[in-house]
Amino acid sequence: MPKPTRNIPVAKPFLDDADRVGVMEVLHSSTLALGPQMIAFEKAIAAYTGAKYAYAVSNGTCGLHLAVRALGLHDGDEVITSPFSFIASSNCLLYERAVPIFADIDEVTYNLTPEAVEAKITSKTKAILAVHIFGQPAEVERLRQIARQHNLALIEDACESLGSTYNGAMSGTLGDIGVYAFYPNKQMTTGEGGMIVTNDEVLGKLCNSLRNQGRNLEGDWLVHERLGYNYRMDEMSAALGVSQLKKLDWMIAEKRKIAHWYAEALLDATNILAPQVGPNRTHTWFVYVVRILNGKRDEAQQAMAKAGIQTKPYLPVIHLQPFMRTQFGYAPGALPVAEKVASQTLALPFYIGLTQEEVHYIVDTLILAAS
Ligand SMILES: *Cc1c(COP(=O)(O)O)cnc(C)c1O
Numbered sequence: 001m002p003k004p005t006r007n008i009p010v011a012k013p014f015l016d017d018a019d020r021v022g023v024m025e026v027l028h029s030s031t032l033a034l035g036p037q038m039i040a041f042e043k044a045i046a047a048y049t050g051a052k053y054a055y056a057v058s059n060g061t062c063g064l065h066l067a068v069r070a071l072g073l074h075d076g077d078e079v080i081t082s083p084f085s086f087i088a089s090s091n092c093l094l095y096e097r098a099v100p101i102f103a104d105i106d107e108v109t110y111n112l113t114p115e116a117v118e119a120k121i122t123s124k125t126k127a128i129l130a131v132h133i134f135g136q137p138a139e140v141e142r143l144r145q146i147a148r149q150h151n152l153a154l155i156e157d158a159c160e161s162l163g164s165t166y167n168g169a170m171s172g173t174l175g176d177i178g179v180y181a182f183y184p185n186k187q188m189t190t191g192e193g194g195m196i197v198t199n200d201e202v203l204g205k206l207c208n209s210l211r212n213q214g215r216n217l218e219g220d221w222l223v224h225e226r227l228g229y230n231y232r233m234d235e236m237s238a239a240l241g242v243s244q245l246k247k248l249d250w251m252i253a254e255k256r257k258i259a260h261w262y263a264e265a266l267l268d269a270t271n272i273l274a275p276q277v278g279p280n281r282t283h284t285w286f287v288y289v290v291r292i293l294n295g296k297r298d299e300a301q302q303a304m305a306k307a308g309i310q311t312k313p314y315l316p317v318i319h320l321q322p323f324m325r326t327q328f329g330y331a332p333g334a335l336p337v338a339e340k341v342a343s344q345t346l347a348l349p350f351y352i353g354l355t356q357e358e359v360h361y362i363v364d365t366l367i368l369a370a371s
Contacts, residue, residue, distance in 0.1 A: 004308030008362065011185040011287070014251055014352040022243035026235045037238035042195070044245050045180070048163075049170040051197035053204030056233035056241070057211050060159040060181025063194035064092035066231060067177045070206040071153045073098045073126055079155075080120050081129040082112045082138075083317045084338040089131050089157045090318050101125070102319050104337045109278040111138035113337075118146055127153040130175065132161030134314075135187070135286035136277060137171040144174060155179075159194070160286040162187045163252050167280050172197050177207075182237075187252060187284055188244040190237035254352045255285040261356050262288055262348065265363040271296075271370050273344075289314050291344040292370045301346060303369035309362055314347040 026037060038056050046054040057063045073079060075097040081089060083102040090100040103116035110133050117128060128147050130138045140156065147154040158172030159181035165171065172178030177200070180186075182193035196211075198204045209215055214228025233241075244251075259275075266274040273291040277283045292300050297313065304311050317338050319330040332339060348362055 004306060006308030006358075006361070008309045008349045008354075008358060009351070010310040010312050010347055010349050012351045012353075013184040013189045014254075015189075016247075018246070019240055019243045022239040023236050026239045029235075031235055033232065033234050035235045035238075037235045037242060038233055041190075041233070041238040041241040041245070044242060045195050045197065048245060048248070049173050049197055051170075051173045051178070052199045053197065053201065055196045055204065055207050055211060056238055057194045057196060057231045058233060059192045060157075060179055060183065060194035061088040061092065062211075062229070062231040063179035063181070063196045064088060064155070064157060064159075065095050066196060066207045066210045066229075067155050067179055068092050068096050068098065069210055070177065070203050071127060071155070073153075076124065077126040078122060078124040079127045079129050080112075080117050080125060082131045082133065082338075083319045083335045084110055084315060084342060085131040085133060085157065085318060086159070086315060087318055087321065088159070089129060090324070093129070098126070099124075100129075100318075102335055102338075104335045105341065106139075106278075107337055107341065108276050109136050109138070110134065110341055111136065111278075112143065114139050114142040114146060117143065121146075121150055121152075125150065125152060127155060128175075129155040129157060131157040131159075132164065132171045134275070134289055135161050135164055135284040136275075137161060137164050137166040137281045139278075140166050140171065140174045147175070153177075160186065161284060163248060164284040165282045173199065176200060177203055182241060182244075185287075187255075187286060188241070188248050190233065190241040190244070193233055193237045193241060251352060252284050255350070258350060258352075258354055258359065259283075259285050259288055261359045262290075262363065265360055266290065269363070269367050272366065285350070287314060287347045288350040289345050289347045290366075291341065292346055293344060294370065296370050297344055297346055300366060300369040304362075304365055307365045309349060309365060311349070312347040313342075314345055315342060317342045 154175030156178035182190040211231040
């Protein structure tokens, strides 16, 4: 078989000389951890998002874990969440033996449907964990109302949605606690990294202590008040974060431009549904995910690979992952909308530097492959 002449990856980070200089400055200092870069990055994220408190952590998953611990969720507590997400948004509950209760999603935004959430509330429900999937905010104001009404906590998994807004407010800052992530394919990167944000001083202080070996940070360094973790961010990562955040709005604008090219190119395609944005919100395009409506998603993916185009079936539903089936006995059919969407979705190449010519090549190949 001839090798494809193209080699278009599904994602890659955008890094420039300012990023390299920022990280090198740390390497020329002797402070590689617990230093000024982490504090500067936290301040900058708080200023950007409008959150009162921000705490940098080693990755998004451990940020979510601390959110769950700080809220006191534990053994047998039910937390209503989305089955159409990356596995970490449910794993963070299982670490504390809380139980993810999946509610079905909306066909347009792929986020939790508030009515489905309400229908799953029981006397054991303690929280809602909303995921802003692919960079588009969930119905977070309605979810917050439901949470208030039933005395539940609201956690936002904003690991895919930095910079997006709902009624003008930043996703991640609308619940009790929110978490961003900075893995290399996210809106901005620190390598591995994450950030917890909250407006609640008590929750914030608790997260700060928990990520820092359970210390009381106003007290003696070697006194540990509670079981904690080392979930801190190092100075190289934080310096990269400071530098990346300075160009975040530009990077989001570049992604919006590419999303617009795709939408235009897909306008007349049958069988292929371009992403849609719900009312009252902005989208910051973590990934560009289309739906192949005629059942040929997997064939399309293979044909794309042969043409030198990498794509990903984002995302398989969480409740049908092997360990979830074993632990909770889920079978296909439990969450019909999420399962249907997950069987149709395909993430297309999407990164800063992708050209309009490449977008046309990708869409032309996809239209042929999915016909
Ligand atoms: C990326 C991501 C996370 C956290 O991922 P890390 O790799 O641990 O930083 C959590 N939830 C969702 C939905 C994600 O996409």
